[in-house]
Amino acid sequence: MKLFFDPRELDHAPEQELHNGGFVPYAEHPGRARDMLDALGATEPPPDRGEAPILRVHDAAYIDFLKNAHARWTAAGRGGDAVGYTWPIARRRPLNLERIDAQLGLFSFDASTPITADTWDSVYWGAQAALAATHEVLDGASIAFALCRPPGHHAGADYLGGYCYINNVAVAAQAARDAGVEKVAILDIDYHHGNGTQDIFYDRDDILFVSIHADPVTDYPFYWGHADERGEGAGEGATLNLPLPRGTTLAEYEPALETAMEEIAAFGPDLLLVSFGADTFEEDPISQFKLKTEDYPALARRIAASGLPLVVVMEGGYATDALGRNVASFLSGF
Ligand code: OKP
Numbered sequence: 001m002k003l004f005f006d007p008r009e010l011d012h013a014p015e016q017e018l019h020n021g022g023f024v025p026y027a028e029h030p031g032r033a034r035d036m037l038d039a040l041g042a043t044e045p046p047p048d049r050g051e052a053p054i055l056r057v058h059d060a061a062y063i064d065f066l067k068n069a070h071a072r073w074t075a076a077g078r079g080g081d082a083v084g085y086t087w088p089i090a091r092r093r094p095l096n097l098e099r100i101d102a103q104l105g106l107f108s109f110d111a112s113t114p115i116t117a118d119t120w121d122s123v124y125w126g127a128q129a130a131l132a133a134t135h136e137v138l139d140g141a142s143i144a145f146a147l148c149r150p151p152g153h154h155a156g157a158d159y160l161g162g163y164c165y166i167n168n169v170a171v172a173a174q175a176a177r178d179a180g181v182e183k184v185a186i187l188d189i190d191y192h193h194g195n196g197t198q199d200i201f202y203d204r205d206d207i208l209f210v211s212i213h214a215d216p217v218t219d220y221p222f223y224w225g226h227a228d229e230r231g232e233g234a235g236e237g238a239t240l241n242l243p244l245p246r247g248t249t250l251a252e253y254e255p256a257l258e259t260a261m262e263e264i265a266a267f268g269p270d271l272l273l274v275s276f277g278a279d280t281f282e283e284d285p286i287s288q289f290k291l292k293t294e295d296y297p298a299l300a301r302r303i304a305a306s307g308l309p310l311v312v313v314m315e316g317g318y319a320t321d322a323l324g325r326n327v328a329s330f331l332s333g334f
């Protein structure tokens with residue numbers, strides 16, 4: 001299995017995040033990628049497919065903002081990382097606002113996703129890694145892995161949040177569609193609901209989104225991921241959310257995965273993209289499921305039993321010392 005990674009993904013390194021009313025060291029740090037690299041062995045850098053595939057799922061105004069936000073922050077006389085502090089609840093109406101603070105609110109949904117001088121470069125190359133893995137499989141490989149960092153599944157067409165800026169799995173899914181793949185399924189097994197991916201494809205019937213995650217009644221991102229969200233318009237029925245309670249172990253996780261895989265089989269996709277987060281691990285510092293390192297191959301085997309070509313895209317996982325081990329354990333099941 002080929003693993004795709006670009007060293008520029010290491011550059012994005014926010015200093016701190018707002019957590020429970022105070023500032024703490026940033027959980028989504030470059031050491032996560034280093035830990036995975038140590039455990040996984042040789043990776044290859046992705047070719048540069050440009051911005052066009054990114055602009056197929058993200059608004060041009062948002063991408064422009066992402067590229068320039070930190071420079072504008074600095075030009076406003078600020079030090080450190082750019083973060084918003086005020087949000088236009090329910091997108092009141094289109095306004096032509098100048099201040100970087102207004103732009104930050106417009107293009108984000110939380111205060112724990114800072115933009116640094118290096119953010120654009122890192123997220124651009126992470127998206128290229130996802131594209132490289134996708135094209136590897138479109139060219140005939142049965143599976144490929146994209147070591148994307150930072151993660152992507154919380155980012156929507158025009159918003160960042162949840163440590164995510166570009167939605168790597170969404171870019172990959174759209175690229176597969178554009179290459180002629182008719183039906184694409186996305187299985188999101190990060191601990192957190194992939195609200196950005198859901199939003200991007202919510203009204204589409206060509207891309208199925210199925211997610212197993214912590215119940216948003218108790219866990220981030222709260223406002224999405226509830227079981228009654230089933231898609232809209234043409235996409236009605238092409239979204240499936242399977243929320244599980246805190247404390248979930250493999251025994252409770254497996255029936256949900258079975259349901260997810262049956263839904264995917266019924267959809268009849270030509271390609272399956274997996275948003276994989278290792279934050280379902282029992283020792284994850286910001287998550288509350290109870291999966292063990294040795295549980296992950298069973299998940300991979302059930303996914304592989306679909307017989308579908310697979311692209312695995314990395315999302316979360318914050319127990320840094322165990323992260324590489326957990327990802328290697330998951331991939332060993334394929
Ligand atoms: C990203 B991924 C305050 C709470 C913010 C954000 C969690 C993002 C998880 N620190 N938490 O889905 O692993």
Ligand code: ZN
Binds near residue numbers: 315
């Ligand atoms: Zn997560």
